[in-house]
Amino acid sequence: MAGGSRLRAWGKALGVLIVVVAVLTACAGPYQYYEGTGLHDATTAEVAGGWENVEGTRVVLRKDGTALLENLDGQDFDFEDGWRLSGTGTWQLTDDDGGGQAVRLTLTTRTRVEKRSSAPVADPSAPEPPSTYSWSFYMDRDPHDGPVLFFMYGDPDIGNMYVMTRKTGS
Structure with missing residues (x-):
């Protein structure tokens, strides 16, 4: 019967290992470990020029590295706070050897804060919207080989994408 006890012990150990792995990966949503598009x-x-999205956000990335932002929502979990920032800042195109290119956008001077119309009612204990903020937009290409900028927002398990496309006429 020693062989049966050993087999049961291995079975229990394997069961515990499976539970531990399941718990550790339960929050690993579709983009939690997103490594970029590989675009180089x-x-x-x-990339310089006007960008917009369907929610009325407008961003102008000037060739000199400065930027104008209008109603840009927060990235990741900050999106859930519902604020939208406008102002001026800077940007740069970066390249991560493995993940690909990204646009790093930094709001340096906030001129306006608005509340997204679809945002939940503000929690009175919620922090004040930031006076400066930084975004990392992944770079990709649309079906016509044009550039697209996007970042992830909200709960990582859902995989929401905030997509910016070339502004008409830019």
């Missing part, structure tokens, strides 16, 4: 061929000149 975008140029600064190609």
